[in-house]
Structure formats: structure tokens, C-alpha cells
Amino acid sequence: MPRAMINVPAKAKRGEVIPIKTLISHVMESGFRHSSTGQVFPRDIITGFVATYNGEEVFRATLFPAIAANPFFTFHTVAVESGTIEFEWTGDNGFSGIEQAKILVE
Amino acid sequence: MSPGWSARRVAARLFAIAAWIAPAGVACAAEIPLSERRSGYEQMSSDLKAMQDEDTSNPGMLWVLDGEALWNRKTGEANRACADCHGAAHESMKGVVARYPAFDSKRSMPVDLEGRINICRTEHQKAPALAFESKELLSLAAFVAQQSRGTPIESNDERLESFIEAGRKLFNQRQGQLDLACAQCHDDNSGRKLAGIPMPQAHPTGYPVYRLEWQSLGSLQRRLRNCMIGMRAETYAYGSPEYVALQAFLMWRARGMLMESPAVRP
Numbered sequence: 236m237p238r239a240m241i242n243v244p245a246k247a248k249r250g251e252v253i254p255i256k257t258l259i260s261h262v263m264e265s266g267f268r269h270s271s272t273g274q275v276f277p278r279d280i281i282t283g284f285v286a287t288y289n290g291e292e293v294f295r296a297t298l299f300p301a302i303a304a305n306p307f308f309t310f311h312t313v314a315v316e317s318g319t320i321e322f323e324w325t326g327d328n329g330f331s332g333i334e335q336a337k338i339l340v341e
Numbered sequence: 342m343s344p345g346w347s348a349r350r351v352a353a354r355l356f357a358i359a360a361w362i363a364p365a366g367v368a369c370a371a372e373i374p375l376s377e378r379r380s381g382y383e384q385m386s387s388d389l390k391a392m393q394d395e396d397t398s399n400p401g402m403l404w405v406l407d408g409e410a411l412w413n414r415k416t417g418e419a420n421r422a423c424a425d426c427h428g429a430a431h432e433s434m435k436g437v438v439a440r441y442p443a444f445d446s447k448r449s450m451p452v453d454l455e456g457r458i459n460i461c462r463t464e465h466q467k468a469p470a471l472a473f474e475s476k477e478l479l480s481l482a483a484f485v486a487q488q489s490r491g492t493p494i495e496s497n498d499e500r501l502e503s504f505i506e507a508g509r510k511l512f513n514q515r516q517g518q519l520d521l522a523c524a525q526c527h528d529d530n531s532g533r534k535l536a537g538i539p540m541p542q543a544h545p546t547g548y549p550v551y552r553l554e555w556q557s558l559g560s561l562q563r564r565l566r567n568c569m570i571g572m573r574a575e576t577y578a579y580g581s582p583e584y585v586a587l588q589a590f591l592m593w594r595a596r597g598m599l600m601e602s603p604a605v606r607p
Contacts, residue, residue, distance in 0.1 A: 238406055242397035256395075260403040263556070304556035305400040307392075 237261060241322060243336035247314035255286070255294075256309045259324055259332055265300035281306055281326035289318040298326075314340045372594075373528055373542055380598060381541035381606055384532075393547075393605035401483055401551040401603025404476075404558045408484025411477060417468025423481070426465065434488040436495075439600050442589045444500040451504050453585050454482050455560055473579035479558045483549050486602035494546065494600060496593040508590025511583060517574025538607075544595035545588065547604020558603065561588055 242256040259281070266278025278300060286294040293312045312320075317340045324332040382390065396402045412423045412430055427433040442451040445460075452460060458481050459470040471478035496505070512523045526535070527543035534540070548561040555563075562584045566576045577583045 238403045240397050240402060240406070242395075256397045258397055258400060258403065260400075303553070305403060307398055307400070309398075 237324075237330075237332045239322070239324075239332055239334045241334050241336050243320055243338055244314075245337070246339045246341065249314060249316075249340050251314045252311050253314050253338075254309060254311055255320065256307070257284075257286075257322055257334070258305060258307045260305055261324075261326070261330070263298075263300075263302055263304045263306065267300065279327045279330075281324050281330060283323075283325045284308060285323050286310070286312075287321045287323075288312060289316065289320075293320075314338065316340050371528060373531070375597070378544060378595065378598060379532075379542055380544055380546050380601065382547070382601060382604065384539045384541055385605075385607065389553075389605055389607060393601070399551065399603065399605055401549070401558055401605065404480045404483040404549070404551075405487045405603060406484075407476070408480035408482070408487075411481050412484055417462065417466035419465060419467040421466050423461070423466075430485065430488050434485050436489050436492040438486040438489040438602065439492040440495045440498075442501075442504075442585050442592065444498050446500075450582065451501055451585050451589050453561070453588050454486065455562070456580060456585065458482060458485070474560060474563055479549050479560065482560065483558060483603045486549060486600070489600040490602060492600050493597050494592055494595050496589075496596045501589055501593075504586045504589045505593045506590075507583075508586035508588070508593075511587050512590055517569065517572035519572050519574075521572045523568065543591065544598055545591045546595060546598050547601040547606070549602065550604045550606050552606050554607065561591075 237260050239257065239259040242254075244253050247253050261281050262279060263281065264276050264279040266275070266280075269275045280300055280302070281298050284294075284296040284298065284306070285292060294308075294310045296308060298306060317338060320336050320338060322332075322334045322336075324330070382393065385393075392398050409430070415422045415425070424430070438454055441457070442453040443457070444450070445452045445457075455473065455478055458478060462468045463470050471481075515522045523543065526540050531540050531542040545561050545564075548564070549558050550561075550564065551558050552564075562579055565584055565587055566579075569576045
């Protein structure tokens, strides 16, 4: 499992706009670099990121080779109900990472 | 980003500075007064400062988390974890890195953080030394260094004096095809721009550091090599006493400044 960090407020008021931040470890090898002997380093990147809030998709991103190593995402969503926000990263060579965070909405 | 590419870019930048410094003759470095010292952090954009300030956006924390796992993992023939001797790192390692490189009486010379981790591994854990710049070594170094975040750098061990002096000599020594000394950029011209990039005063407050140019965490030794390649000078081997002396001098030069590991730098 790749190392990831999630920042979701533990508590929020109903209807409040909350910031969410995620960071995941990944080399994001672009596929355009080559070694000193001319051998191309094959592409190895994260290609997709999805955040779901109690099963409903709230954020989605598609990633491309120009994105730096260890991609960081920050976005906002509305705190509608208590539950779980799940984050999923997918990528080349079967890369997959899943993280969850609980949120209490009052 | 290939190392060759960034080295060429740095060399091109340094060549520009060499062209207008070199006619001055001898390096006449004036040391930066204590009150005018600034961490490279202060020269960064607000976006980069924010990246360093919050743990969720600071990629160095990914290494810190890996390092914490390694700290607690048993390894080597002794089947011992770092934690088995040192206990909780937030107590036992607090402020320790702010005093490194530290004098090792058994070896009669200073050792830096990476050197100390490997001594612990080979002597106490009976495990093979970790390669310089390997993920494991950087992770452990980042985790240990993070315990000193906010601690003022201390450099008052008398036994280090001759090594600090050796480091000072290296810092002021012209070297490489560009015939430059570290001090010419980092003492005499810090704060000015070199090809649009502000030159830092070179205080080692945040190592190991997450450098955007590297897309990775790296040690102070790697950073020193980087500058030397830019000066078109011969680099020392990783772990060589010259690097440790330079580190000892840089830490003395930054005494009193606050540790910020793992820092983010462009």
C-alpha cells in the first residue's frame, strides 16, 4: 500500500463547505526520460483519482505525465451527513491506493 | 528530471556568476552577521511556504511516516528495532539533530546523521549499512530530524573546532573549472539573483529536504554535491570526511537558527 496522507475535518456543521487535502507517494515517471545509455524509463504514473462521500462521487481527476511526483490534491465539498469519505488512486502497472476518513456532521 | 540536466542548468547559472566574480581575484568572503542570517524558507514564494508549513501538503512527511515504521521495525542479526534501545523518538530524539554532526569519541571524529544511523545499524542491530540516499536511510533520517523541528541549532562542542575550521577552509576554497568558492555565492552574494533565482545563504536548517528539482527527499550531502557539480568541481564520495567537515561548519554558521526538517525547497 502506498503511503498517503489525508486531511479531512473530523467534525463539521451541516451545510458547511469543508476543505479536503490529500497527498500520496508516487514517483510519477513521465515515460519521456532516458538513462545515460539512451534507455527510456517506462511511464509509471497515477492516472486517476476519485473521492466518494458515503458512496457518492464528489471529486474526480485524471492525471497526465506532466504532473509532479507525490501528487497533492485539495478540493472542497459540502458536509451533508456523517459518514466516510473514501479516496482512490489508480495508475500504471496496476497501481492502486485506497484511504478513508470519517467525518461527523452535526 | 535527470541529474545531468539539472547539473547543466546549475553550471550554466554559475558560469554567469563566475564571469563577473572571477576578475576580483582572491575570494574575499565576509561572513554574514548573526542577526542578518535568514533561512532559505524566507526567500520562497507563499505557495512553497504553505507547502512546507502544513504536514498534509509537505511531501517530506511521506518519508517521515516511512521512517516511523522503520524506527519500530526489528532488523538485523540482533533482531532489534531503533525503538528497542531509544524508546519513543519524540522524547529520545528531541533536539538531537540540531547538534549534528556530533563528535564520536570512539572514532575521534564527527559523524553526521546518516553516518550515525548506519553506525547504529552495523554495531547495534548487526544489520548491513543502508546506502546513501536510499529510501530507507532518508526515511529514518527524516523521521529523526523531524523530532528536532523548532529546536535551535547548537554547535558548542570544543572537540569539533578543528573540523569546523576544516569545513570553513573548504567553504572558502576556490575549486572546480569555474574557480568558485561556496562563500562567493552564499556569503558575498546571497539574496541577489543568479539567472532569476534568489541565492540562499545556505543554512542547513531543514535537512533532509524535499527539493522540487529532485522530486524527492535528499540529504545535505546530496545538496553539497549538487553545488560542487554546478561549480564543475570534483565531488567527494558520499560519507567522506570533507562533507562531514562542511556540514559541521555550516551548522556552526547556522547556530541558533531553528530546525525545520523536513523542509521544502525549490
